[in-house]
Amino acid sequence: MAITIVRTVAALRSAVAALRRGGGTIGLVPTMGALHDGHIALVERGRREADHVAASIFVNPTQFAVGEDLALYPRTEAADLARLEAAGTALAFIPAPEEMYPAGFATTVSLAGPAAAGLEDRFRPTHFAGVATVVAKLFVQSQADIAVFGEKDYQQLMVVTRMARDLDLPIRVVGAPTVREADGLAMSSRNRYLAPDERAAAPVLHRVLAACARTIRGGGHAGAALAEGREAIERAGFALDYLEARQAESLAPLADGTGGPIRLLVAARIGKTRLIDNLGV
Numbered sequence: 001m002a003i004t005i006v007r008t009v010a011a012l013r014s015a016v017a018a019l020r021r022g023g024g025t026i027g028l029v030p031t032m033g034a035l036h037d038g039h040i041a042l043v044e045r046g047r048r049e050a051d052h053v054a055a056s057i058f059v060n061p062t063q064f065a066v067g068e069d070l071a072l073y074p075r076t077e078a079a080d081l082a083r084l085e086a087a088g089t090a091l092a093f094i095p096a097p098e099e100m101y102p103a104g105f106a107t108t109v110s111l112a113g114p115a116a117a118g119l120e121d122r123f124r125p126t127h128f129a130g131v132a133t134v135v136a137k138l139f140v141q142s143q144a145d146i147a148v149f150g151e152k153d154y155q156q157l158m159v160v161t162r163m164a165r166d167l168d169l170p171i172r173v174v175g176a177p178t179v180r181e182a183d184g185l186a187m188s189s190r191n192r193y194l195a196p197d198e199r200a201a202a203p204v205l206h207r208v209l210a211a212c213a214r215t216i217r218g219g220g221h222a223g224a225a226l227a228e229g230r231e232a233i234e235r236a237g238f239a240l241d242y243l244e245a246r247q248a249e250s251l252a253p254l255a256d257g258t259g260g261p262i263r264l265l266v267a268a269r270i271g272k273t274r275l276i277d278n279l280g281v
């Protein structure tokens with residue numbers, strides 16, 4: 001079926017109501033566009049979890065700090081719509097910034113807890129308030145039953161899950177596994193910024209995560225594995241923001257916790273590009 005494109009909250013609401021009249025549940029896939037196979041995997045997951053999928057494309061200005069890549073962020077609407085339609089997306093919501101943030105807009109949703117875990121928030125201190133605010137709006141606007149987010153942005157997934165629970169939003173947040181290139185690099189819209197030599201260096205992030213996970217799983221010393229991993233990432237030409245092992249659900253440092261599953265998280269910069277990745281142990 002042809003995809004329906006809506007650009008206002010009112011049009012989104014009536015399109016969702018029409019889908020519901022036909023019966024069935026709605027799955028939301030929030031994106032910033034420049035879609036790749038990782039996003040399409042979220043749509044496919046949404047189709048398995050709900051009867052209809054609505055995807056949003058919105059490069060949300062409030063989650064970018066001054067000096068970040070808001071203006072540069074790739075915008076590829078026609079290609080995105082073709083991919084969404086081919087994947088069976090029922091509805092694309094593509095609001096203008098003024099639709100999401102009309103004059104006088106004054107409310108922010110911000111979190112303590114995972115948002116204050118000392119990972120992304122340390123390097124992008126205003127980022128998660130922008131994400132939580134826009135995602136809360138998208139949840140309320142779409143009235144979806146479920147929403148699918150990628151594990152690639154693992155701290156974001158934890159923040160959004162917490163936010164929905166804390167605000168009693170009637171939506172189930174689903175996390176989907178990271179889709180990777182053949183050499184292990186996590187797919188990301190920002191990979192297109194990489195120069196050829198940077199692209200060749202980039203799989204080191206996943207290689208290091210996998211090596212650290214193997215060591216920790218085998219009972220080896222996490223601190224030593226991470227120290228070695230940090231050196232390997234820097235030797236490959238990256239400036240490291242962090243490589244950390246955290247408790248998978250709370251994102252608390254391991255020393256403060258009671259054990260349980262571990263998640264390894266990394267963020268590093270090469271040239272003009274900042275990449276993030278993570279892996280469960």
Ligand SMILES: Nc1ncnc2c1ncn2[C@@H]1O[C@H](COP(=O)(O)OP(=O)(O)OP(=O)(O)O)[C@@H](O)[C@H]1O
Pocket residue numbers: 030031032033037038039041042148149150151152153176177178179180186187188189190191
């Ligand atoms: N490789 C991937 N595998 C699975 N999900 C992904 C992947 N990349 C992004 N996503 C998910 O897609 C959703 C939209 O993300 P976004 O549009 O920011 O894409 P992105 O490629 O991560 O872009 P960016 O480079 O800005 O991080 C998020 O839930 C994100 O976690």
Ligand SMILES: CC(C)(CO)[C@@H](O)C(=O)[O-]
Pocket residue numbers: 030031032058060063131134135153156
């Ligand atoms: C969830 C999101 C669409 C909110 O703007 C964004 O942070 C993203 O693309 O991951």
Ligand code: BAL
Pocket residue numbers: 032063064153156
């Ligand atoms: N994928 C998270 C969106 C951002 O980096 O702003």
